[in-house]
Amino acid sequence: MKVIDLRSDTVTRPTPEMRQAMAEAEVGDDVYGEDPTVNRLEAKACELMGKEAALFVPSGSMGNQIAIMAHCARGEEVICDSEAHIFHYEMGAAAVLAGVQLHLVENLHKDEGVLASHFREQIYYLPRTRLVCLENTLNRGGGSVMGLAQMKTVYSLAKENALKVHLDGARIFNAALALRCEVKELAGFADSVMFCLSKGLGAPVGSLLVGNREFIADARRWRKLLGGGMRQAGVLAAAGLVALRNTSRLEGDHDKAKVLAEGLSLLPGLRVDTARVETNMVLAAADESILTKAQLVKKLAEIRVLAGASGRSEVRFVTHSDVSMGDIKEALERIKQVF
Ligand SMILES: Cc1ncc(COP(=O)(O)O)c(C=O)c1O
Incomplete structure (x- = not known):
């Protein structure tokens, strides 16, 4: 995978x-x-x-x-x-x-x-x-x-x-x-x-x-x-x-972040404020009665979706040019399985 x-x-x-x-x-x-x-x-x-x-x-x-x-x-x-x-x-x-x-x-x-x-x-x-x-x-x-x-x-x-x-x-x-x-x-x-x-x-x-x-x-x-x-x-x-030749390309990363945020916000064990997604980052708070933040990051790694948790109360997902919109949709499908 x-x-x-x-x-x-x-x-x-x-x-x-x-x-x-x-x-x-x-x-x-x-x-x-x-x-x-x-x-x-x-x-x-x-x-x-x-x-x-x-x-x-x-x-x-x-x-x-x-x-x-x-x-x-x-x-x-x-x-x-x-x-x-x-x-x-x-x-x-x-x-x-x-x-x-x-x-x-x-x-x-x-x-x-x-x-x-x-x-x-x-x-x-x-x-x-x-x-x-x-x-x-x-x-x-x-x-x-x-x-x-x-x-x-x-x-x-x-x-x-x-x-x-x-x-x-x-x-x-x-x-x-x-x-x-x-x-x-x-x-x-x-x-x-x-x-x-x-x-x-x-x-x-x-x-x-x-x-x-x-x-x-x-x-x-x-x-x-x-x-x-x-x-x-x-x-x-x-x-x-x-x-620096083509910086407007970053717009695509913002679009991917929006799609990811919308998808994550529909999952029961996660809280995502989609209105807060202004650029290429998505913060998701785990419902700790289901999974702690550390458990969530570990579970995601098992399905080969890597997210960051260091130093903040939420899990962070960052979009970039090495993940396509297809990858974002694939990640959402895999994450659905965790919940
Ligand atoms: C807002 C901000 N400032 C500064 C830095 C530092 O950059 P570097 O990792 O190249 O030292 C980072 C790195 O993530 C950052 O996010």
């Missing part, structure tokens, strides 16, 4: 077109700024995001952490949603590497008005708030989208208080498709943006950090400090350039 892997969109494998571009990539030493393919990818990122400069980094986590290090000094404070990736899944790196404190705001993504009440007064014995970090789409929020108006409100409030805004846009292309806007419009409400090539876009490795020239010059130093200076990285950047 074929494995239908819905744990994450990070499981996507590079397409034949990407592999060919990787094999043929023109390369040089990127630490010397001499890799033409990396330079082309960084230029493309600037054009898409409407920013002055860009930096190719090995992972989304490194991109976020470099942004925090470049924006903040030790002992300063970063405001983020209580569900943020930088809080839950980056190994406490903001504390370990940047020496900053994360200040969590519940529901920041849906109630941006609460933000102002979290800004600190400027009294010398209080930590200094320096940065607001947004995430769009919100991973733990089940791929939920923050709207342009909400982002604008956060950005304006931040600017009124002389704060910087960083956007963890690991899945910014999913957000822009759901909002029917350009990624540039979302990026316009942030001083820096990190976005991933290795999630739904399907490239094997890599993320980009964008911002103004001064910020990226600083970020380049932090990347080297973290051991993220790569040499003939053009072989990776080449796949990224292919990934």
Whole structure:
């Protein structure tokens, strides 16, 4: 029986077109700024995001952490949603590497008005708030989208208080498709943006950090400090350039998620709020009197449908280009047997 892997969109494998571009990539030493393919990818990122400069980094986590290090000094404070990736899944790196404190705001993504009440007064014995970090789409929020108006409100409030805004846009292309806007419009409400090539876009490795020239010059130093200076990285950047050629393809992943959510919502032992499915993720809560979350994930694995459960109360299914609509229907048929 074929494995239908819905744990994450990070499981996507590079397409034949990407592999060919990787094999043929023109390369040089990127630490010397001499890799033409990396330079082309960084230029493309600037054009898409409407920013002055860009930096190719090995992972989304490194991109976020470099942004925090470049924006903040030790002992300063970063405001983020209580569900943020930088809080839950980056190994406490903001504390370990940047020496900053994360200040969590519940529901920041849906109630941006609460933000102002979290800004600190400027009294010398209080930590200094320096940065607001947004995430769009919100991973733990089940791929939920923050709207342009909400982002604008956060950005304006931040600017009124002389704060910087960083956007963890690991899945910014999913957000822009759901909002029917350009990624540039979302990026316009942030001083820096990190976005991933290795999630739904399907490239094997890599993320980009964008911002103004001064910020990226600083970020380049932090990347080297973290051991993220790569040499003939053009072989990776080449796949990224292919990934960026057709981002509207992600729309298909959103359609698959809707079909999956509708199907799952009809099953007795599962609770799925179909209205919450805005992009490529579906969260399903197991009726614990029938199956615990861990038992459900195990049962699904037995029928070769892989879903994720780590760190949240619900089971997560993520659609991506390596599962077809046919696979989604097949997965639903198999899951019906479990219930
Ligand atoms: C919202 C978000 N930000 C950042 C990351 C980190 O990306 P990476 O796994 O490349 O470090 C992820 C990864 O899943 C993510 O979902």
